Amino acid sequence: MKIENMSRRRFLKTTAVVGGGVVVGFSLGGCSTSAPLPIDVAEGGFIPNAFLQILPDNTVKFYTARDEMGQGVTTGLSTLLGEELDFDPFKMEILLAGVHEDYNNPGMGVQGTGGSNSIHAHFEPMRQAGANTRALILLAAAQDLGVNRDYLKTKDGHVIFDGQLFPYGRFVQTAAGLKVPENTPLKASSEFHYIGRESGRVDALAKSTGAAVFGIDVDLPGMHYAVVRRSPVPGAKLVGYNRTATESMKGVTQVVEVASGVAVVAESYWQAKKAADQMDIAWEDVPLGRVDSADIRADYELALNSDDGLTGTDEGDLTSGFAVSDQVLEHEYWTPFLSHAPMEPMNAVVDIKEGWADVWSGTQGPGAAQGLVARFAGLDPSKVRVHQTYLGGSFGRRGTLTHIVEATQIALAAGKPIKLIWSREDDLRNGLYRPASLMRVKAGVDRDGKIAAWDAKRVGGNISPDTIKNLLPALFPGLGDTVIDWIGGMADGAFSDWVADPSSTEGLFEDYDHLNTRVTHATVNHGIPLTFWRSVGHSYTAFAKESMIDELAVAGGHDPVGFRINNTENNPRLQNVVRIAGERMKQMTTAQGRHLGLAAHHSFLTDVAEIAEVSVENGQIKVHKVVCVVDCGTAVNPDVVRAQMEGGILFGLTAALHGEHLIEGGAVKESNFHDYPILRMNEAPDIEVVIVESQGKPTGVGEPGLPPIAPAVANAVFRATGERLRSLPLRLKA
Amino acid sequence: MIEFELNGQKVKTDEAPDTPVLWVVRDTFKLMGSKFGCGAGLCGACTMHLDGVAIKTCVLPISAVAGQSLTTIEGLSADGNLHPLQVAWQAYAVPQCGYCQSGQIMSAAALLESNPNPSEADVEAALAGNICRCGCYPRIKKAVLAASESGGLFKNALASEERV
Ligand code: FES
Ligand code: FES
Secondary structure: OOOOOOOHHHHHHHHHHHHOHHHHHHHHOOOOOOOOOOOOOOOOOEEEEOOEEEOOOOOEEEEEOOOOOOOOHHHHHHHHHHHHHOOOHHHOEEEEOOOOHHHOOOOOOOOOOOOOOHHHHHHHHHHHHHHHHHHHHHHHHHHHHOOOHHHOEEEOOEEEEOOEEEEHHHHHHHHOOOOOOOOOOOOOHHHOOOOOOOOOOOOOOOOOOOOOOEHHHOOOOOOEEEEEEEOOOOOOOEEEEOHHHHHOOOOEEEEEEEOOEEEEEEOOHHHHHHHHHHOOEEEOOOHHHHOOHHHHHHHHHHHHOOOOOEEEEEEOOHHHHHHOOOEEEEEEEEEOEEOOOOOOOOEEEEEEEOOEEEEEEOOOOHHHHHHHHHHHHOOOHHHEEEEEOEOOOOOOHHHOOHHHHHHHHHHHHHOOOEEEEOOHHHHHHOOOEEOOEEEEEEEEEOOOOOEEEEEEEEEEOOHHHHHHHHHHHHHOOOOOHHHHHHHHHHHHHHHHHHOOOHHHHOOOOOOOOOOOEEEEEEEOOOOOOEOOOOOOOHHHHHHHHHHHHHHHHHHOOOOHHHHHHHOOOOOHHHHHHHHHHHHHHHHOOOOOOEEEEEEEEEEOOEEEEEEEEEEEEOOEEEEEEEEEEEEOOOOOOHHHHHHHHHHHHHHHHHHHHOOOEOEEOOEEOOOOOOOOOOOOHHHOOEEEEEEOOOOOOOOOOOOOOOOOHHHHHHHHHHHHHOOOOOEOOOOOOO | OEEEEEOOEEEEEOOOOOOEHHHHHHHHOOOOOOOOOOOOOOOOOOEEEEOOEEEEOOOOEHHHHOOOEEEOHHHOOOOOOOOHHHHHHHHOOOOOOOOOHHHHHHHHHHHHHHOOOOOHHHHHHHOOOOOOOOOOHHHHHHHHHHHOOOOOOOOOOOOOOOEO
C-alpha cells in the first residue's frame, strides 16, 4: 500500500471530522447557510457563486479561495474556472477571498492551503462552478434574446447568436432571477482551451511593479507599530525586564506583555525596534536551556541503537528477505533542523473596534486566522473579518499563526490598530522548524538485482502534535487553555507511544518493490517547535532512501537507472519518469570533471526524477545543471509547473548545500542570512524541466520537485570523488 | 529636517536621522514596493537607487540621503511606461511569491544603466546581493539578458520546453 499525502491533508481531514459541526460553527458563527459572502457587491454586480462576480460591463472578478504564496494558485484556479466559463483568466480581475465556508479546501474541510493539493482538489469543483455559470448565462441569454438555448454558443466572455457577440455582462440582470443549473457536463480534456496553454502568470504584472500587496504593506490611519521580544529558548516564560526605561523611550506608547514575550508599541517601526532591542529581559530557566546540538544528536543515536520505537509498517518477512540477499548494506543518514525563511518575515495588522476585529495577513489558514483573532479578542468569529494578502513566501511557515495571536493581544491592550513586524532574527530564532532526523536503512538485494528486504528506522520529533497544538485554539476558539494543553499533551504521547506519526516517515519506504519491509519510528523530542516544511517528511526521507538505492546499485554493479526500473514494477508512473530521465542521462555530454547523479521520488501524488550535473573543485560542490522529469497528471499551466519544479529544486539545493540550524543552550544559533545562507544566483544551476504528457487528474507540484535534489547531488558527488556523503548539508571531509 | 529627492519630487522628513531609508520611504511616504527582508544588508529586498546606484536601504540612515536623489521601484519608469525589465519579468513569468522582485529589478536596472550589454557573469555579479527564496534565479537571469540592449526581449520569451 502506498501512503499518499499522509501529512497535512490527512491530518487536517481528521481534525475536521473530529471537529464535526463545531468546525462549521467556528467558521460561520453558528449559522452556516445564511452567512453572507465576504464580497463587496458592485453596482449591478451578479454573484452566481462564491468565486465570481460578473458586472454589467463584463468585468469578471475571480475570488481565489486558496492562498497565493508564489505557487501560482491564482493562475491555476482562474484557469480551471475560466476553461468552463469560457472566459480568458488573464482578462479576469483576480481577488483574494475572505473567510467563508464556501471557500473551504475540498481536500481539507477547513479554509487552508497546503499539501500541494490545490489544483488536485479543485480540478472538478472549480470547473463545475465555471460550467454552471456559463449554463446560467446561456439560459438568461436565451430568455433575453428570445431564442432557443441550443442556437447559442459562447466565446471568451461572449454569447454568440447568429454571428453576433453579446458580452456575458448584458445578461446578468436576467441571470440573477434564475436558478443556477447544477452538474452541468464538463468538457473532455481534448476540448481544453486554457488548460494546458503556455501562458504567463496572472500576478506577474503586480509583482513586477511593486504594486502587489503583502501583509507588511497594509497601512491604516492611526496605526502604531509593534516589535516583540521572545525568549531565545522556546517555552521559557518572561521573568522581568526594564519596563520603565523602555516606556520612556522616544515614540514608545505602550509596553505590553503577550503570551510569547514583551511587545513594544511605538509610533514608528524604527522606534519600536530600537526600544525592543535595548530591553534587558530575564527569562525563566528551562531544561531545554541546557541542550546543545551534540546532546540532541547523541539522544537520537541512543534511540536509533536501542529497541525503542513504534513499527509503522511491517510487511512480509525481513529474515527471509535478508537470507536471499546477495548484498546487504546498512547506513545512517542525518538531516538537520531547518527554517523556512520566507523572504517576507511574519507580520500582521489587527484593528479591533466597535465589536469587530479586522486582520490583514498573508497566511496558509485564513480560517484559522479568524478563529485566533476571535479567541484572543473575545469576539464571536462572525465578528472577525479576515483580509487575505499575498504571501511573501511560506513553504509551510505561514500555517502557524502565533504572530496573529501576538498582534491581536497587542491591539487589544493598546486600543489602536497595530502592525506587528518580525525581524529576520525573530524569524530564524523564534520560528518553527523542519525536524532534524537520524535515519538508518538496512537493505538487501538478491541475485536478480531485486530489493528483497528493507528495514528502516527514523528518529526525531513529530510535526503532528505541534500542528494540533497550533490549530486547536484556532479551530475551537471557545475551548479553554487547560483543555487545549491536555489535548496537546495527549497528542505528544499518542505519536510517541501509540501510533507513528505518518509525516515522520512518509517516503522512507513506499517507492520500490520490496515485499519484506519494516519501518520503525522512535520519537525523541527536546521541545524545539516543529512544523511542516516544503515537502514535509519527504524532505529528509528521500535523501536516505535515494542515497541507499544508489549505494545498493553501486555495490551490486547495477546501473542506477536500470536498478530503479527493475524495482519499480508496482509503480509504473515513477518507473516511467526514471526511464525518461535515464534516456536524458545518456544524451547528456558532461564536460571534463563533471558527473551525473540521479534520484527519483513520489510525493504529493506526483512522480519526479532528477539528474544533477556536479563538479567538485577544492572541496567545493558546484551544481551546474539539473534535468527534472515530472509526471503531475494534466499540467494545467505548464509554465507554472516548470516554475514550481525550479523553485523546489533551488529550495532543496539550499538545504543540500547550506541549510543547518545548530542549537546552543536550547536556542537556535543562526540569526540572519550571514550564518543561515540561502542559495544565491551564482550558485543556481541551469534547470531543464521535462513534463510528461498526461490526461490524468492533476497532482501536486509545489513540493514534489524538492525531495530528489539532495540525493541526486550526493550521488553525483560520490561519482566525482568516491566519497559517500550521508549527512546534510553535504560537506566533503577533505 | 532632512531634504532629498524621491522619485523626482523634492521631499522632507523629520524622522530621526538614524532611521533607515527603507522605513521612511515605506511608512512616511507610503511607497510600499520596496521590501524588508533582513534589515542587515544581506538580501537586497530593500534595494533602491541613490543617484542612480543600487543601494540597500535597510542599513542606510536617512541622514545619508540628504540632498541626494532616491528612486524606488515606483519611480523606475519615469514616463509611466513599464521598464523593459518589467516587460521581461512578465514575458518570462519570473515572479513566484514576488516579495524579492522589486529589489531584483532595481539591482538589474542599475546594472543595465551602467552596462547595457552584460554577460551572464555580469548579471550574476550584479545580483549576487539579492536573495530569492522562491528560486526564480534562472528566470531572473534570462529576463535581464532579454531586457539588455541586444537581448531581443520578445523573441522566444516563453520558451516551450520539451514535453514528452
Ligand atoms: S532588507 Fe535590506 S538587504 Fe535585506
Ligand atoms: S519571488 Fe519569492 S522570494 Fe523571490
